[in-house]
Amino acid sequence: MSPPSDSDALLQSLDDAIRGGTVPVHALDDRRYVKAHRAFEQSSPQQAQIRHRLEAEARQLIEAGRGPLNVLSVGCGCGMLDHSLLVHLTEHVESFVGVDPNPAAVAHFRQTLSSKRPLPPTRIECTRFEDLQSDRRYDFIYCSHVFYYVEDRVSTFQRMCSQLRDGGTLVIAHAPKTAMNALAQVFWSEHQQADFFDDDLHQLIKTHWPSPPATHDISAGIPRTLFSDNTSQGTLLLEFLLQAEWAPLPSPVQDQVQSYIDRHTQSVPGGRAVLPHPVTTFALRHGTPSRSGSSGAKNAE
Numbered sequence: 001m002s003p004p005s006d007s008d009a010l011l012q013s014l015d016d017a018i019r020g021g022t023v024p025v026h027a028l029d030d031r032r033y034v035k036a037h038r039a040f041e042q043s044s045p046q047q048a049q050i051r052h053r054l055e056a057e058a059r060q061l062i063e064a065g066r067g068p069l070n071v072l073s074v075g076c077g078c079g080m081l082d083h084s085l086l087v088h089l090t091e092h093v094e095s096f097v098g099v100d101p102n103p104a105a106v107a108h109f110r111q112t113l114s115s116k117r118p119l120p121p122t123r124i125e126c127t128r129f130e131d132l133q134s135d136r137r138y139d140f141i142y143c144s145h146v147f148y149y150v151e152d153r154v155s156t157f158q159r160m161c162s163q164l165r166d167g168g169t170l171v172i173a174h175a176p177k178t179a180m181n182a183l184a185q186v187f188w189s190e191h192q193q194a195d196f197f198d199d200d201l202h203q204l205i206k207t208h209w210p211s212p213p214a215t216h217d218i219s220a221g222i223p224r225t226l227f228s229d230n231t232s233q234g235t236l237l238l239e240f241l242l243q244a245e246w247a248p249l250p251s252p253v254q255d256q257v258q259s260y261i262d263r264h265t266q267s268v269p270g271g272r273a274v275l276p277h278p279v280t281t282f283a284l285r286h287g288t289p290s291r292s293g294s295s296g297a298k299n300a301e
């Protein structure tokens with residue numbers, strides 16, 4: 001039977017099959033998650049743009065005389081983003097702490113740090129941020145693509161704020177609800193937890209932070225051709241998209257996923273077909289009204 005042509009019908013059909021319990025959906029284990037995440041970020045220009053935003057915020061602090069900075073990365077994962085940021089800011093960082101509960105990601109990050117050129121003192125803690133035994137405070141805290149996984153978002157956000165020094169900056173990067181995130185929600189076993197996107201985060205910040213955050217919309221895209229299960233990289237991309245293993249899925253389900261991706265592929269200048277991979281960043285500056293985006297309106301990148 002050919003897949004339904006309409007995107008909503010496709011999603012509904014996948015949802016029905018998964019809720020019906022006939023589709024074997026296996027969450028990614030820690031090691032597979034790290035591989036899939038790395039493949040995804042390596043295929044997208046998004047992470048470099050997040051890094052540019054983080055660097056711009058850190059440089060504002062440095063120019064305001066706050067350096068060298070004590071930096072905390074919440075949900076650092078395997079450290080792809082952090083390592084690149086540290087290389088760019090080396091001489092302005094006094095110390096770096098990364099926190100992540102995935103042991104495979106933490107091992108990868110520690111390995112990278114030990115094999116690369118000298119960096120500022122670093123410590124990588126293998127735990128959930130909520131469980132970190134420390135009340136240390138930082139000049140610069142950031143958290144990229146983590147809030148989907150957090151159980152108590154308000155208390156996690158408040159904890160980050162409380163660990164910010166006077167005059168420090170917190171930056172959170174979080175995705176808007178896109179068609180691809182809707183697809184992941186269908187497959188994600190922790191279904192309820194996944195339903196939290198940039199508008200929800202914006203609302204949370206407005207409720208729990210005294211001034212409007214400076215926000216930036218970042219648009220990025222991943223070439224459609226990469227999402228092919230004929231290659232190991234393509235399989236990893238599909239797995240990160242679904243947050244589930246690809247191989248156990250029956251072929252009609254795989255076909256429906258590919259059809260759904262086709263429906264949401266866009267043409268960009270130069271004629272390339274890409275799958276949109278946007279993100280929003282929120283910068284919260286402690287003790288100072290936000291300078292850019294002070295109205296709270298989004299500034300396009």
Ligand SMILES: C[S@@+](CC[C@H](N)C(=O)[O-])C[C@H]1O[C@@H](n2cnc3c(N)ncnc32)[C@H](O)[C@@H]1O
Nearest residue numbers: 075076077081100101102128129144145146149
């Ligand atoms: C999509 S990855 C993002 C990694 C990295 N921040 C980046 O942007 O490349 C999400 C990470 O959040 C971590 N994570 C999930 N729950 C967490 C929690 N409660 N505290 C800290 N990190 C968490 C996961 O283990 C995973 O490594």
